[in-house]
Amino acid sequence: xCGIIGYIGPKNIVPLLIDGLKxxxxxxxxxxxxxxxxxxxxxxxxVKGKINELESTLEGETVSGQYGLGHTRWATHxxxxxxxxxxxxxxxxxxxxxxxxxxxxxxxxKKMLREEGHEFVSETDTEVIAHLIEKYFEDKLxxxxxxxxxxxxxxxxxxxxxxxxxxxxxxxxxxPPAVVGIGEGEYLISSDxxxxxxxxxxxxxxxxxxxxxIRKDGVEFRDFDGKPLDKPAERLAWNPLMIEKxxxxxxxxxxxxxxxxxxxxxxxxxxxxxxxxxxLGEIEISPTNLREISRVVIIACGTxxxxxxxxxxLIETLARVSVDVEYASEYRYRDFILxxxxxxxxxxxxxxxxDTLAALRAVKKGxxxxxxxxxxxxxxxxxxxxxxxxxxxxxxxxxxxxxxFSAQMAALALLAIHLAQIKKTIDSQESLALIQDLQRIxxxxxxxxxxxxxxxxxxxxFVPFSHFLYLGRWINFPIALEGALKLKEISYMHAEGYAGGxxxxxxxxxxxEKMPTMAIVxxxxxxxxxxSNISEIKARVGHILAVAFxxxxxxxxxxxxxxxxxxxxxxxxxxxxxxxxxxxxxYIAAIRGADVDQPRNLAKSVTVE
Ligand code: M6R
Numbered sequence: 001x002c003g004i005i006g007y008i009g010p011k012n013i014v015p016l017l018i019d020g021l022k023x024x025x026x027x028x029x030x031x032x033x034x035x036x037x038x039x040x041x042x043x044x045x046x047v048k049g050k051i052n053e054l055e056s057t058l059e060g061e062t063v064s065g066q067y068g069l070g071h072t073r074w075a076t077h078x079x080x081x082x083x084x085x086x087x088x089x090x091x092x093x094x095x096x097x098x099x100x101x102x103x104x105x106x107x108x109x110k111k112m113l114r115e116e117g118h119e120f121v122s123e124t125d126t127e128v129i130a131h132l133i134e135k136y137f138e139d140k141l142x143x144x145x146x147x148x149x150x151x152x153x154x155x156x157x158x159x160x161x162x163x164x165x166x167x168x169x170x171x172x173x174x175x176p177p178a179v180v181g182i183g184e185g186e187y188l189i190s191s192d193x194x195x196x197x198x199x200x201x202x203x204x205x206x207x208x209x210x211x212x213x214i215r216k217d218g219v220e221f222r223d224f225d226g227k228p229l230d231k232p233a234e235r236l237a238w239n240p241l242m243i244e245k246x247x248x249x250x251x252x253x254x255x256x257x258x259x260x261x262x263x264x265x266x267x268x269x270x271x272x273x274x275x276x277x278x279x280l281g282e283i284e285i286s287p288t289n290l291r292e293i294s295r296v297v298i299i300a301c302g303t304x305x306x307x308x309x310x311x312x313x314l315i316e317t318l319a320r321v322s323v324d325v326e327y328a329s330e331y332r333y334r335d336f337i338l339x340x341x342x343x344x345x346x347x348x349x350x351x352x353x354x355d356t357l358a359a360l361r362a363v364k365k366g367x368x369x370x371x372x373x374x375x376x377x378x379x380x381x382x383x384x385x386x387x388x389x390x391x392x393x394x395x396x397x398x399x400x401x402x403x404x405f406s407a408q409m410a411a412l413a414l415l416a417i418h419l420a421q422i423k424k425t426i427d428s429q430e431s432l433a434l435i436q437d438l439q440r441i442x443x444x445x446x447x448x449x450x451x452x453x454x455x456x457x458x459x460x461x462f463v464p465f466s467h468f469l470y471l472g473r474w475i476n477f478p479i480a481l482e483g484a485l486k487l488k489e490i491s492y493m494h495a496e497g498y499a500g501g502x503x504x505x506x507x508x509x510x511x512x513e514k515m516p517t518m519a520i521v522x523x524x525x526x527x528x529x530x531x532s533n534i535s536e537i538k539a540r541v542g543h544i545l546a547v548a549f550x551x552x553x554x555x556x557x558x559x560x561x562x563x564x565x566x567x568x569x570x571x572x573x574x575x576x577x578x579x580x581x582x583x584x585x586x587y588i589a590a591i592r593g594a595d596v597d598q599p600r601n602l603a604k605s606v607t608v609e
Contacts (some may be wrong), residue, residue, distance in 0.1 A: 009186025028603025078123030351379020
């Protein structure tokens with residue numbers, strides 16, 4: 001969703017802000033803008049559309065400056081337009097604000113401010129912040145911001161500058177993320193760490209209710225009441241190279257190809273072939289507590305929800321604990337029942353998804369054990385959960401989640417084996433065999449990736465279609481859902497994922513020659529059932545592509561096309577069946593000329609409800 005970048009220091013500020021905005025593009029946006037103060041004079045430029053359009057409008061300008069803000073806007077209040085794009089100004093044009101989130105009481109504030117004589121020029125909720133700061137401004141920007149914050153209801157991360165209180169950026173957080181970058185004689189503020197990496201790896205994450213007053217010679221932290229805070233910087237493990245395309249046409253393709261390494265990194269230090277065990281001491285939930293668990297509830301959204309669904313099969317099968325998987329956006333409003341023996345696992349790549357965070361906060365009132373599976377260290381969900389199991393996927397820039405999905409499944413597989421060991425539902429030999437199978441997965445994914453051209457060739461045949469059905473059963477049912485989501489997200493083709501056994505209860509009515517089916521058919525406990533489902537589709541002249549084990553010769557007579565994958569333990573087939581579906585969605589979208597990394601209307605991290 002919206003992205004904020006701010007800078008104060010000696011570098012050439014306009015290109016720096018533009019570069020920062022480009023690194024925030026993946027979050028999703030529909031307009032962009034910058035504001036820079038140069039020798040006390042404010043320079044502001046905004047556009048509806050992409051950052052390269054903003055860049056074009058800046059061509060030939062000779063603006064430099066000492067401090068400034070940039071913003072990518074994902075419209076919530078007011079259509080995408082130049083007037084609604086950020087930064088926003090007060091009546092005097094001396095106070096400038098950028099904002100991520102929603103000000104829920106903005107209509108009340110707008111009415112009040114209008115009655116006091118303020119004039120509004122946009123339809124946004126953000127503009128009220130600029131006018132509130134104007135109302136309270138005397139001589140210090142931070143004091144005015146602090147007073148304005150008291151009036152705001154909702155979720156927000158803001159940054160403000162002024163030409164009247166120079167060389168200062170004031171940032172505040174109550175909801176969406178905000179991180180301060182501490183460089184050598186320069187400071188930055190950003191919505192995430194990606195734009196900071198090329199300047200510094202030393203950062204301070206703001207917590208809710210905290211402000212940063214950033215000057216060219218240092219940063220001061222305070223709470224919303226003005227009380228000083230001591231917040232030491234921490235060093236990031238991510239580096240700037242991780243957010244480059246490195247020769248790939250799209251980030252999504254690069255991230256699909258990174259999956260073998262991501263899985264190795266996620267297993268590293270957590271599995272031991274010598275002892276045949278999974279060691280998750282890092283999660284800070286003791287084996288004694290885990291042994292007592294009688295129920296697991298996994299909460300997530302989107303692709304993370306699909307990983308959670310897959311994790312359910314693993315945990316139930318291996319650890320013999322009952323698992324419920326819930327959409328965070330629904331669960332947060334349920335009168336749910338949890339007891340002290342429940343383990344609540346929240347799965348989120350970004351760790352900032354508003355619904356997942358709200359569901360976590362709601363469940364915490366009942367005091368169950370909470371465990372976050374997150375990719376972004378120090379994200380809100382990671383910080384607010386009792387334990388954290390990090391997915392070591394590195395930064396994911398493509399809006400469509402790929403490598404983080406595999407990493408989430410890997411983390412859930414480790415959790416399932418860990419629980420099973422603690423609960424003694426598997427013996428040491430079974431544990432060792434599972435770990436050995438898991439360890440072979442990255443190489444098997446490499447084998448699939450080496451034959452990506454098979455999937456690319458097939459993709460060309462299906463570009464003209466408008467609808468697609470994805471079928472899977474048992475542990476591959478979530479993969480059918482995920483495969484369909486990938487195709488929808490990036491190619492804008494209508495795709496539905498179904499459990500094979502559900503076909504005859506309705507969806508089979510859709511089958512004709514215009515509705516192809518992607519069937520996920522590894523040799524597992526439901527293989528024969530899937531074959532029956534395939535026959536039912538074939539009888540209705542539906543075209544079928546199957547993802548199947550390469551040694552499965554029988555399947556070739558039953559379907560039209562086969563994407564072969566290596567065989568593996570049936571519990572781990574999703575790691576392999578996922579990859580061709582990601583590639584298939586990618587190639588279809590790329591052939592169609594779609595904006596693969598930044599699909600329309602989507603945001604990487606959904607920080608508003
Ligand atoms: O950051 P999260 O994992 O919490 O995000 C959840 C969803 O918004 C996300 O998975 C979304 O569905 C992606 N676009 C999937 O490709």
